[in-house]
Amino acid sequence: MRLGGPETYLKARVHSNYLKDLTVELPAIRTLEDITKWLSDLELEGETYSDAYISVADS
Numbered sequence: 001m002r003l004g005g006p007e008t009y010l011k012a013r014v015h016s017n018y019l020k021d022l023t024v025e026l027p028a029i030r031t032l033e034d035i036t037k038w039l040s041d042l043e044l045e046g047e048t049y050s051d052a053y054i055s056v057a058d059s
Helices: 018-041 048-059
Strands: none
Touching: none
């Protein structure tokens, strides 16, 4: 538990053109959807996190 003010403050950038922002970000969103699907379908092998990581790298 922490008492007091926040440790950090996030200074969000001002969005002045939402359509432009979407146009720039959409390719990354589509790629992320493909990667997420691929990771969801992947069957990991190994007994440790290291083994599982190697299994992903080999796929």
